[in-house]
Amino acid sequence: MNDMTLTKEQREARLEGMGCKRKRVEDIRFTQGKGQYVDDIKMPGMLFGDFVRSPYPHARVKKIDASRALALPGVIAVLTAEDLKGVNLAWMPTLAGDVQMVLADGKVLYQNQEVAFVLAEDRYLADDAIQLVDVEYEELPVLVDPFKSMDSDAPVLREDLVGKTSGAHGPRKHHNHIFTWDVGDKDLTDKAFHEADVTIKELISYHRTHPSPLETCQCVAAMDKVKGELTLYGTFQAPHVIRTVASLLSTIPEHKIHVIAPDIGGGFGNKVGAYPGYICAIVASIVTGRPVKWVEDRMENLSTTSFARDYHMTTEIAARKDGTVTSLRVHVLADHGGFDACADPSKWPAGFFNIVTGSYDFPVAHLSVDGVYTNKAPGGVAYRCSFRVTEAAYCIERAMDILAQKLGMDPADLRMKNFIRRDQFPYQSALGWEYDSGDYHLAMQKAMDTLNYRALREEQKQKQEAFRRGETREIMGIGISFFTEIVGAGPSKNCDILGVAMFDSAEIRVHPTGSVISRMGTKSQGQGHETTWAQIIATEIGIPAENIMVEEGNTDTAPYGLGTYGSRSTPVAGAAIALAARKIRAKAQMIAAHMLEVSEYDLEWDVDGFQVKGNPQARKSMTEIAWAAYHLPPPGMEPGLEAVSYYDPPNMTYPFGAYFCVMDIDVDTGVAKTRRFYALDDCGTRINPMIIEGQVHGGLTEAFAIAMGQEIRYDEAGNVMGASFMDFFLPTAVETPHWETDFTVTPSPHHPIGAKGVGESPNVGGVPAFSNAVNDAFAFLGSTHIQMPHDSWRLWKVAKELGATA
Amino acid sequence: MSEIEQHPLTLTVNGKKVQRFVEPRTLLIHFLREELSLTGPHIGCETSHCGACTIELNGMSVKSCTMFAVQANGAEITTIEGMAAADGTLSALQEGFRQMHGLQCGYCTPGMILRAHVLLKENPNPTEAEIRAGIAGNLCRCTGYQNIVKAIQYAAAKLAGRDFQEAAE
Numbered sequence: 001m002n003d004m005t006l007t008k009e010q011r012e013a014r015l016e017g018m019g020c021k022r023k024r025v026e027d028i029r030f031t032q033g034k035g036q037y038v039d040d041i042k043m044p045g046m047l048f049g050d051f052v053r054s055p056y057p058h059a060r061v062k063k064i065d066a067s068r069a070l071a072l073p074g075v076i077a078v079l080t081a082e083d084l085k086g087v088n089l090a091w092m093p094t095l096a097g098d099v100q101m102v103l104a105d106g107k108v109l110y111q112n113q114e115v116a117f118v119l120a121e122d123r124y125l126a127d128d129a130i131q132l133v134d135v136e137y138e139e140l141p142v143l144v145d146p147f148k149s150m151d152s153d154a155p156v157l158r159e160d161l162v163g164k165t166s167g168a169h170g171p172r173k174h175h176n177h178i179f180t181w182d183v184g185d186k187d188l189t190d191k192a193f194h195e196a197d198v199t200i201k202e203l204i205s206y207h208r209t210h211p212s213p214l215e216t217c218q219c220v221a222a223m224d225k226v227k228g229e230l231t232l233y234g235t236f237q238a239p240h241v242i243r244t245v246a247s248l249l250s251t252i253p254e255h256k257i258h259v260i261a262p263d264i265g266g267g268f269g270n271k272v273g274a275y276p277g278y279i280c281a282i283v284a285s286i287v288t289g290r291p292v293k294w295v296e297d298r299m300e301n302l303s304t305t306s307f308a309r310d311y312h313m314t315t316e317i318a319a320r321k322d323g324t325v326t327s328l329r330v331h332v333l334a335d336h337g338g339f340d341a342c343a344d345p346s347k348w349p350a351g352f353f354n355i356v357t358g359s360y361d362f363p364v365a366h367l368s369v370d371g372v373y374t375n376k377a378p379g380g381v382a383y384r385c386s387f388r389v390t391e392a393a394y395c396i397e398r399a400m401d402i403l404a405q406k407l408g409m410d411p412a413d414l415r416m417k418n419f420i421r422r423d424q425f426p427y428q429s430a431l432g433w434e435y436d437s438g439d440y441h442l443a444m445q446k447a448m449d450t451l452n453y454r455a456l457r458e459e460q461k462q463k464q465e466a467f468r469r470g471e472t473r474e475i476m477g478i479g480i481s482f483f484t485e486i487v488g489a490g491p492s493k494n495c496d497i498l499g500v501a502m503f504d505s506a507e508i509r510v511h512p513t514g515s516v517i518s519r520m521g522t523k524s525q526g527q528g529h530e531t532t533w534a535q536i537i538a539t540e541i542g543i544p545a546e547n548i549m550v551e552e553g554n555t556d557t558a559p560y561g562l563g564t565y566g567s568r569s570t571p572v573a574g575a576a577i578a579l580a581a582r583k584i585r586a587k588a589q590m591i592a593a594h595m596l597e598v599s600e601y602d603l604e605w606d607v608d609g610f611q612v613k614g615n616p617q618a619r620k621s622m623t624e625i626a627w628a629a630y631h632l633p634p635p636g637m638e639p640g641l642e643a644v645s646y647y648d649p650p651n652m653t654y655p656f657g658a659y660f661c662v663m664d665i666d667v668d669t670g671v672a673k674t675r676r677f678y679a680l681d682d683c684g685t686r687i688n689p690m691i692i693e694g695q696v697h698g699g700l701t702e703a704f705a706i707a708m709g710q711e712i713r714y715d716e717a718g719n720v721m722g723a724s725f726m727d728f729f730l731p732t733a734v735e736t737p738h739w740e741t742d743f744t745v746t747p748s749p750h751h752p753i754g755a756k757g758v759g760e761s762p763n764v765g766g767v768p769a770f771s772n773a774v775n776d777a778f779a780f781l782g783s784t785h786i787q788m789p790h791d792s793w794r795l796w797k798v799a800k801e802l803g804a805t806a
Numbered sequence: 807m808s809e810i811e812q813h814p815l816t817l818t819v820n821g822k823k824v825q826r827f828v829e830p831r832t833l834l835i836h837f838l839r840e841e842l843s844l845t846g847p848h849i850g851c852e853t854s855h856c857g858a859c860t861i862e863l864n865g866m867s868v869k870s871c872t873m874f875a876v877q878a879n880g881a882e883i884t885t886i887e888g889m890a891a892a893d894g895t896l897s898a899l900q901e902g903f904r905q906m907h908g909l910q911c912g913y914c915t916p917g918m919i920l921r922a923h924v925l926l927k928e929n930p931n932p933t934e935a936e937i938r939a940g941i942a943g944n945l946c947r948c949t950g951y952q953n954i955v956k957a958i959q960y961a962a963a964k965l966a967g968r969d970f971q972e973a974a975e
Contacts, residue, residue, distance in 0.1 A: 693907075697952050
C-alpha cells in the first residue's frame, strides 16, 4: 500500500501505537489452549520430584528413613539435607540477606517445611513414595504470636544464628530479632507530637495472606552432563536473576545455564524468589542426568512459598485543631516467619514502607520497623505490590480516617486539606523520597464530583438515623482511599538484588523487510507485554505493532533484566524500549538523509517515516529505510538496524489514585455488599487503556478478597489454617463487585514516555477503600478501628460487640 | 514403572475416537494432558474449586481433576482444543474473550471458555447475574470477571445473530 494514499490519521491508526486499545496478541494462543506453561513441558526420561513435608511447626528432625520408599519400584532417590551438604546446598541465601534451609537441616521451623525430596518415574509414584518416608520428629515449643517473639523466654528458633548479634541489616537485639530499620527524624517527630493539638494512636494490622496465582510455582531442570549445561524452565518473574543465582549456587558457569520462563499463569509476586523446589530439581537433575519436574500442589503453594503482608503497624498522627497534619510516627512489627525471605531490593529490609507518609504533606515523620522470626512459612513477598507499599498505603489511609473521626471532619475534606499540592512537585517527603509528579486535588475532586459525594454522605446520615429509629438493619459506609504508589525499582544508586543493579533492558532488531523482533529483560505473567511493548515501539519507530514480535523469558536471547514485579516493567523496561527505539530512529534518520540526498537536519519525523521539511512528498518510510539499512547503507555506516538499551532509572515513579467504595452491611448477618466501587487511577501516560482497565479490575478483585476475607491464619499450635481453596477466599464472579474505572493523566517528568506503571495500584489502593468503608459504616456506633479481614462472621461479631445486633 | 493393573479405556475426544490402557487411579486431567497431550485444560487446585481443568463431558461441565479417566469410559469429551472449527475459525466464545479482554494470564481461560460453552447451550441468552452464577465454579485471578461476563455476552449475541455493541472496559 502506498503510504501517501492514506491520511496521517489512517497511518497513525495503522500503527496501533501508544494510547490504542489494541487487542492482545497473547490471546490468540491462550484462547485455543495453546499457551505453553511449565507443566506442559514433557521431556524424554523426565522424572518427578515431590517433597516430604513436616507436619510440625517446630521440631527436631531426629531421623529420616527412606528405605521403604526406595524399595518401591520406580522410585529413583530420596534427597535429604545430608545429601545437599555434599554440594553445599543444604541452605540457600534469601533475597533479604538471610539464609534458608533447602531441606530440613536438623530441625523444622514451620508446618509443611521441606524435609526430603523424593524422585520417581512419575508424579503418582512420587506421591506414593512420600507416604513411605519415615521421619522421626521431636516437637519443640511453638512461637506463633509475633508480639511474643522477643519475650525473654521465647523459644530459640534459629539455632544457626545463636550468638550472632548482627544480621544483614544491622544489630539484632534478641535471638528471634532480625533487624531494626529506622528512618526519619525522631527528635523533630517527638517535638511535633508534644506540641500537637490532636493526636491519634492505633495498632493497624495487615494480616498474612498469599498471592496465590492460579498456576502454582513449578520448574523443569534438565542437566546435559555431556555439555555441562543446565536448562531450567520455570515460573520465574525474574529469569535472569534466577540464572545468576543458579550459577552462583551450583558453580555451573552462567553461560552454561539456560533459564527459560515460558507462559506464566499469574505471578503477583509469588514467582520472584527462589524456592527449595527449584534447588532440589536442579540438584536431582545434576545427580541423575535426567530432566526433573517439580510442580507444587495448591496446599504446598499456600502454606510454603511466599506469604505476603503480616505487618502490625502502630500508627500515630499529630495534627492541629483545623486538621493540618504535623507529624507521623509509625512502628511496625514485621512477622517474617522462620526465615527472612522477603523479596525486596537488598538494601531495603522493609521494602519501600517509608512511602507511609502517603499523599500528604507531613513536615516530619519517624518510622521504625522490627523484623522478627516466628514458626510460620517464610516469604514477605510483594503481593501485587511494590515492596511493602500496600502495607504503607493501608496504614496511612486507615490512620487518616481515624484522625478525621477524632476531629469530627469529613475524611475527604481532611485529605484535601493535607494533600501535597501540585506546585510542590517534585516533592521531598519527610521519609526520604522525591515524588515526581501529581495533581491530587484534581483527581480527588473528579472522583467526588463523579460520585456526588456530598449526597452520599447525606444519604448515610439519613440511614444512620433510620437505623437508630429501628427502621432498618442495614448500615452504610463510604470508604475513601487516596493512595500514592512508589514503583519502578529502581535507580542503581539505591536498588539492587544480590548486588545486581535494578536496571532493565530492551533489544530491538528491525529486519530488512521492515518487521521487528524485540526482546526485554522483563517477563509478563498476564500483563500483556507482547501487546503493549510492541505499541511503544510502533509509536517510536513507525512500524505497525502487528509487525513487531515481542519475546521475553529466554535468558539466552533476551538482554539481562531484573524481571517483572513491583510495577517496574513500564517504568524501567518501558523506558529502555523507548530509548532503544529512539536509537533506531536516529540511525534511520541518517539513512533516510542519504537516500533523499539531504542533510539529516533537513528531515522531520512524520508518523512512520522521515520527510523533508517543507516538502512532505520527499519522504522515506521506515520500511524503505529498513531495506536500505541492509541493502545499501550510507558509506562508512555499519549495515543493519538494531539497538539495545539498558535503562537505569533516575528516580522511581509515583502513580496515584482516588478510590471510593460505597458499602451496605447487614448488622444481623455481617454480610457486606459493595454497592459501588469507583477507581480513578493516574498512571501517567497510558499505553493501552484496555489493558490498564483490565489490570485495575484484577487488582481491585484481589483487594476485595484481601480486605473482605482472604487470610493465611495459624492456630495457636502453629497449624496453618486455610491452605486450600476451600478455606482461602478467592472471590468468584458472584461475590466480585462491579468496577467503575476512571483516570487523570499526570505524566512522569523523568520517564521517556511519561508512563508510571499501574498493575499494582488497584491492590494498593483498593484494600484501604474496602476497609475504610467497613470502618466508616460502624463508626457512628462507636468503633474506631476494626482489624481486617472483614468477613461476615467477623463483621457480625463487631456488630454484636457494639450492641447493634438484634 | 508402576505394576498397577491397566484398564482399557475408549472415549471420544474432540470428535476423535481414543483407545488406551490406563491405571484405574489416573485422573482424567492427567490422562488428557499427559497421555493425549491436550495441555489446554490446566490444574490449579486439585480440589475442584478453581475450574481450570473444566471440560465438556457428555454435554456437562466437568472438572477433570476430580474424575478418574476410567469413569469417562465411553464418554464424549470436548476440550479447549476442540472449540475452533476444523478450518481454524475460532468459536464465538474464543473470539469474545479476545474482543472483550476476558483474559490476562490465560491459565483459567480454557476452563472458563468450556464452562461458558455449556452454559450457553443450557441458557442461550443469560442475564449478567445468570452468567456470574453460571461461572461461579471457575476462578480467575486476573480479570475480576467483568470482562469475562462481557465476553460471554458477546458470544451469546453472536450465536443469536445479534450485534454486541459494548466495548471491553
